[in-house]
Amino acid sequence: MxxxxxxxxxxxxxxxxxxxxxxxxxxxxxxxxxxxxxxxxxxxxxxxxxxxxxxxxxxxxxxxxxxxxxxxxxxxxxxxxxxxxxxxxxxxxxxxxxxxxxxxxxxxxxxxxxxxxxxxxxxxxxxxxxxxxxxxxxxGLERPKRFHGSTRRDPKFKGIQHELPLFNLLRNELWRFKQYETASMLFSMERMKEISFHFPIYLELLAILGFYDVLSGERDRLLIRMCRIERAFFGDPANGKLSWRSGGINDYQAVMYRFIRKYLYRYFNVEIERQDSVVAFYNRFFSLPVLDSAWYSGELVSYVYRDGVKHPEPTGFFTSDEAMISIYELTD
Structure with missing residues (x-):
């Protein structure tokens, strides 16, 4: 006790x-x-x-x-x-x-x-x-490991592009709650690299919106909307009918970008076109910085913690122009 x-x-x-x-x-x-x-x-x-x-x-x-x-x-x-x-x-x-x-x-x-x-x-x-x-x-309980505070413990983290910490946690919790359809949708998004925008930060931002949906009980029901978008583009996996029409993946990518952009601003006042806004927002979920901006390349820097040292690794990020071109092509 x-x-x-x-x-x-x-x-x-x-x-x-x-x-x-x-x-x-x-x-x-x-x-x-x-x-x-x-x-x-x-x-x-x-x-x-x-x-x-x-x-x-x-x-x-x-x-x-x-x-x-x-x-x-x-x-x-x-x-x-x-x-x-x-x-x-x-x-x-x-x-x-x-x-x-x-x-x-x-x-x-x-x-x-x-x-x-x-x-x-x-x-x-x-x-x-x-x-x-x-x-x-x-x-019948196993005694949890106890930290006595006598030795230093360095942080260990492989970076968001390798671990997707929020995305994987949301998926696993949805599975624990027997929300198998929604969890399977997240499995699909991670496996299909084209759909994940090639860039892990977007999967993490989607997970944040998913956590907000679960805990707020808002009537927007964001996770249900995400499942409907996937079914609209690729069919219902339960029926064995998957559609791989030409351009479908690119269109899906543009729609999901617009989805993130809309709700991230509505609920958190974060502008996805601003790297500094995204970096500051995402780092609020951690006690050490795990993300930073690389203005010289338009990419983000994902921090890896290993052997007591913080190592920077580049990770992709849509610039606002690239993202909006995809959206305009879809809506024209």
Whole structure:
């Protein structure tokens, strides 16, 4: 119960107006712990800052949170089906948003009643479920690796063009929520390099819009629109009918660029034609800079962290003229 993850869960339950009434059984506690362990695997924590105590402070490179789809403060359940691993920046932007009723990610409203937690989570669980039930549930957990702060831990990151950290996280979380059609659409976009604009930053920006769609519950339903666009160009994979008409990939590329451009500005006030705007926005999701501008070439610089050293690598990026030419050709 002294694990930091268990302490996070205790605070999570304490924030709920229903307290222990926001969970349904002891298995919810163990499932929440496993979500924290899963989140940590995406965060790529490092430790390069010494505290006054002489120990190193761990920091996540990719800043993530366990995000309640139906807000816990409004009675949302503290169960995995109501929790999405997502960027901290998006979660704080939509902190108390209640999803609309026809949204795929409406979350789960707890049906329980107020059950006080007592002195701490352990005693509260024992009072509610009994010693044997709690012991059985917690004894099956593997103890997470603990960072003691005695040694430095350098950041390790292969760069966005190799890892696509936000894109892969969104795809995996959609799969965990059994949104197989949408997750498969993202698989297709990554595999088909022509459709991904050849440039990883656009897949990452699409993922940011996807996270916003999931957590905000907006009626725009961006992920549904993305699936419809793909089906309109390439058919429905479930029916085995794929269309590879001439120029289809280029047209799809132009439409998806326009899609990103529209919603990135609407929700985040980011102009995709401005490299500095895109760089500053994307770096907000990380604790260290992972992207920069290369004005001399019109490209972006993706930073790779290896052996305690930051290495620059160029990655492609549409200039505004190139992108708009593709759009004008499609709309003329």
């Amino acid at each position: 002294n694990w930091s993850y268990m302490q996070h869960i205790q605070r999570m339950i304490d924030r709920s107006p229903l307290k222990l009434g926001s969970v349904t059984c002891t298995d919810d506690i163990t499932a929440l712990l496993r979500l924290y362990v899963l989140k940590a695997s995406y965060q790529r924590s490092y430790a390069i800052d010494l505290l006054d105590s002489g120990k190193y402070k761990p920091n996540p490179l990719l800043e993530l949170e366990l995000c309640h789809l139906y807000p816990v403060g409004a009675g949302g359940a503290n169960i995995p089906d109501n929790i999405f691993i997502a960027p901290k920046f998006i979660n704080r932007k939509n902190n108390s948003a209640i999803p609309c009723q026809d949204h795929k990610f409406g979350g789960v409203l707890s049906r329980g009643e107020l059950i006080p937690m007592g002195d701490n989570l352990l005693t509260g669980l024992i009072d509610l479920y009994g010693v044997e039930s709690v012991t059985e549930a917690l004894s």
